[in-house]
Amino acid sequence: MNHLLTFPDPGAMALSIRAKALLFHDPRSVALLRHVERVARSEATVLVVGETGTGKELIARHIHAQSGRSGPFVAVNCGAFSESLIDAELFGHESGAFTGASGARAGWFEAANGGTLFLDEIGDLPLALQVKLLRVLQERQVVRLGSRRPIPLDVRLVAATNVDLQAAVEAQRFRADLYYRLSVATIELPPLRERPGDILPLARHFIDLYRHKLGLEAVTLAPDAEAALLAYGWPGNIRELENVIHYALIVCRHGVLRAADFRFAPVRSPLADATHATAASHPAADAETEEPAALAPFVAALDALLAAPPPALFQELEAAIVRRAFRLCRDNQVQTARLLGITRNTLRTLLKRHGLLNAPRPRTPYGLATAEPRKQPALSH
Secondary structure, X not given: OOEEEEOOOOOOOEEOOOOOEEEXXXXXXXXXXXXXXXXXXXXXXXXXXXXXXXOHHHHHHHHHHHHOOOOOEEEEEHHHOOHHHHHHHHHXXXXXXXXXXXXXXXXXXXXXXXXXXXXEOHHHOOHHHHHHHHHHHHHOEEEOEOOOOEEEOOOEEEEEEOOOHHHHHHOOOOOHHHHHXXXXXXXXXXXXXXXXXXXXXXXXXXXXXXXXXXXXXXXXXXXXXXXXXXXXXXOOHHHHHHHHHHHHHHHOEOOEEOHHHOOOOOOOOOHHHHHHHHHHHOHHHHHHOOOOHHHHHHHHHHHHHHHOOOOOHHHHHHHHHHHHHHHHOOOOHHHHHHHHOOOHHHHHHHHHHOOOOOOOOOEEOOEEOOOXXXXXXXXXX
């Protein structure tokens, strides 16, 4: 039995672009739904993690619907506002708080009072706003810009991201304390390619949705169309499936969707085939993405590695780059971080990961040994 979540009427308040349907038919999806509904019954802050187009907002709406909260559901995309506006949008402002603030205005937190606030793309929130968000979550009250009066809040927060927030914490782009506050209950949405049992039921849902909008009679999927949908990798997930079905209905004939009606995004070959297929069949694309000339030897060596990749290729390359840079800078962390264009904290994480931070170096009369022993100065006669 299918359990289908769909986006409500277009007039509902939401400020994010989203997949409009999420169907639970695949066994992995059914297990996910049970987990979501257990989380929904709590008051815990929720972090929804998933690729773009996997239906994170629909999950947030379902959490709100199952929570029993009587207040509104408010969805805000943190990446939709400039850094100068997001503060006033989230927390509100008083009259005269800044140029153009002609009147007082409640922010999205106040708008969601008694309900659920969904913050999409939470990883895009500026660091200064992360501090303020953490305080609001801890104290459960908000202070508008230009005011000193705290306003009590009863808001459940559901945040979502399509980036690795733990990596962002290590890179000092996201506060660790806020991450731990947000991830009390984490829900990981698998991409569509990992739940193939949902693909055809979702496709039929979108066929039914868009054929009515296009004034078409009943439309069916031909066997070759079903096979094509199941074989495709869906990098854009549910949102891409929706768009593919919409286009196919526009061009199909005689009420039957065939594989030829689908317009899929170009997909790359597996790594082992990349250097053979891509360069031969797409020379124009290679020209568009040409690497700087200084990197040509590295790119050539990388292509050879990608053609027959050893185990843990990325980790080996990362370790080699960090090791060579650290030796070149004579174990100086500040200089190494500057050379690699990363923060010192990120460098220290990499050094620890690859066992380079505390590895003792043999000492010489000239100090710590480097990659090559220092040569004795030549004596002149």
